[in-house]
Amino acid sequence: MLEMVQLASGAKWGFLADDGQAVSGFCMMMIMLILTYYVITRARAGFPIPHIRKIAGLEALDEAIGRATEMGQPVHISSFRSTVDQQESWAFWVYLAHTAKLCAQYDTRIINCVSDEISLAIHEEIIQTGYLEAGRPDAYNPDDVRYMSNQQFAWVAGVIGMLERERPAAQLLIGRFFAESLVLAEQGNLIGAIQIAANDSAFQLPFFVATCDYVLIGEELYVGAAYISRDPVMTGTVVAEDMVKMALFGVMIVGTLLETFKAEGADNILRTWFNY
Amino acid sequence: MHMFEGFLSADWWQVWLGAFFTLAVLSFLYKENALYRFAEHTLVGGYVAYRVVILWDNTLIPRLRDNMVRDGQWIYLFVLFVGLLLYTRYGPSQYAWLARYPIALNVGYFVGLRMAMLPRPTMVQITAAFRNLWVTQDGSFVFSATVNEWVIFITTLTVLSYFMFTLARDWRPTQWSGRLGRYLLMVGFGASFGNTIAGRITLFLGRADFLLSEWLKIGG
Numbered sequence: 001m002l003e004m005v006q007l008a009s010g011a012k013w014g015f016l017a018d019d020g021q022a023v024s025g026f027c028m029m030m031i032m033l034i035l036t037y038y039v040i041t042r043a044r045a046g047f048p049i050p051h052i053r054k055i056a057g058l059e060a061l062d063e064a065i066g067r068a069t070e071m072g073q074p075v076h077i078s079s080f081r082s083t084v085d086q087q088e089s090w091a092f093w094v095y096l097a098h099t100a101k102l103c104a105q106y107d108t109r110i111i112n113c114v115s116d117e118i119s120l121a122i123h124e125e126i127i128q129t130g131y132l133e134a135g136r137p138d139a140y141n142p143d144d145v146r147y148m149s150n151q152q153f154a155w156v157a158g159v160i161g162m163l164e165r166e167r168p169a170a171q172l173l174i175g176r177f178f179a180e181s182l183v184l185a186e187q188g189n190l191i192g193a194i195q196i197a198a199n200d201s202a203f204q205l206p207f208f209v210a211t212c213d214y215v216l217i218g219e220e221l222y223v224g225a226a227y228i229s230r231d232p233v234m235t236g237t238v239v240a241e242d243m244v245k246m247a248l249f250g251v252m253i254v255g256t257l258l259e260t261f262k263a264e265g266a267d268n269i270l271r272t273w274f275n276y
Numbered sequence: 277m278h279m280f281e282g283f284l285s286a287d288w289w290q291v292w293l294g295a296f297f298t299l300a301v302l303s304f305l306y307k308e309n310a311l312y313r314f315a316e317h318t319l320v321g322g323y324v325a326y327r328v329v330i331l332w333d334n335t336l337i338p339r340l341r342d343n344m345v346r347d348g349q350w351i352y353l354f355v356l357f358v359g360l361l362l363y364t365r366y367g368p369s370q371y372a373w374l375a376r377y378p379i380a381l382n383v384g385y386f387v388g389l390r391m392a393m394l395p396r397p398t399m400v401q402i403t404a405a406f407r408n409l410w411v412t413q414d415g416s417f418v419f420s421a422t423v424n425e426w427v428i429f430i431t432t433l434t435v436l437s438y439f440m441f442t443l444a445r446d447w448r449p450t451q452w453s454g455r456l457g458r459y460l461l462m463v464g465f466g467a468s469f470g471n472t473i474a475g476r477i478t479l480f481l482g483r484a485d486f487l488l489s490e491w492l493k494i495g496g
Contacts, residue, residue: 021396024399025396025399028395029391029394051442052441052442053441084379085382085386085389085390118362121365121379125375148320149324150323154320155320157319157320158319161308206465207472238441238442242442245436246443249440252432253433255405259407259408260410270403274402275403
């Protein structure tokens with residue numbers, strides 16, 4: 001009976017699935033799209049847009065690579081789950097490009113351990129491009145971009161073995177990590193590498209905070225990518241996102257006031273809208 | 277019962293190999309050594325081989341045998357062709373750029389998928405942040421539940437303000453709000469750290485129990 005009622009109700013607005021938050025989610029996506037397009041267009045046209053504040057971990061990125069250069073040791077940069085379907089991977093590519101270019105300029109080896117076959121091709125391409133941009137294409141060593149395994153603990157066993165043998169002076173753990181985070185960061189700590197982590201998992205961040213020198217927390221991972229790339233598209237996206245966050249800040253306060261002062265058994269109108 | 281019971285049987289091999297690799301990995305705690313390196317390379321190599329077998333069995337063979345030959349879905353030939361373009365990177369350099377097409381298709385597909393799928397969970401989180409700051413039950417005020425609601429409400433707002441990257445920090449309220457948000461994040465991280473460490477100790481105890489009771493047959 002319930003199934004028949006659901007079938008009869010059809011799609012919301014004629015084209016959205018008849019699920020909770022389908023319309024509100026669609027509206028939110030459209031607002032974000034329009035706002036992002038507007039801010040990006042402004043940034044590209046040279047009009048002023050709000051500045052992104054400095055993030056301490058990003059300032060340390062160049063310092064870490066500089067330290068590795070002085071010590072004559074390599075830089076290790078990796079993201080465990082770097083598959084192409086993850087937004088963390090898209091941000092990681094910006095860090096990889098930046099680090100590869102700096103390493104090429106300073107004549108420092110860069111080691112990248114990969115857990116996905118398709119990402120291997122992307123990472124090789126990004127690092128090679130970094131060396132090309134730095135004007136040192138001959139210095140690029142494809143053997144330093146290594147496929148370990150797609151299985152978490154096989155990957156981390158390979159990486160910590162590499163860390164112990166090659167002793168990089170700087171370790172950048174940026175992107176998606178799971179239970180291997182503490183093993184990796186602890187090993188980096190043992191070999192005395194300066195460590196910078198960027199992660200958006202509430203479960204893994206505590207380990208990075210405890211073991212790394214600098215940590216980019218949560219969304220700082222994505223904002224950092226925009227900050228170092230100076231790309232108007234990425235910067236515009238961060239600014240637009242901030243505008244939406246400010247609006248939602250107000251929505252949460254109004255929603256909470258309505259929830260607190262509503263009559264017993266009455267609906268919170270804002271909740272009803274957001275659930276539609 | 278002793279540790280050589282069932283000598284050379286399948287169960288015996290399983291337990292002894294498990295014990296050998298456990299000890300080989302734990303030997304890393306002393307220093308990097310040949311035993312650890314052997315375990316590391318076995319694990320990495322084994323999983324790469326396993327991955328190849330899985331891809332062959334679960335992806336290539338079903339697509340070729342079932343979808344194309346049996347069901348006549350020859351569109352998969354196009355997919356195969358696009359996939360094979362990835363290998364142009366290893367051929368003559370003038371064709372290497374072709375490898376970017378399958379990558380671009382992959383990334384483009386997932387960007388679209390994320391855009392379509394992400395707003396809904398966000399909506400759920402927003403409505404979950406609407407808190408009742410004066411909790412009553414059967415007409416009487418409930419203090420502990422009200423405190424919980426206030427903690428959730430203040431934490432949500434201050435942590436959100438910490439993640440506003442274009443907000444001017446020279447104004448006192450935004451400065452304090454961001455700082456409080458950061459402190460509350462650290463409190464949360466501390467609790468999560470302790471909780472997970474307890475879980476890791478349980479994992480270690482599991483391995484120690486395996487070595488003692490299944491391998492050395494002590495206790496159990």
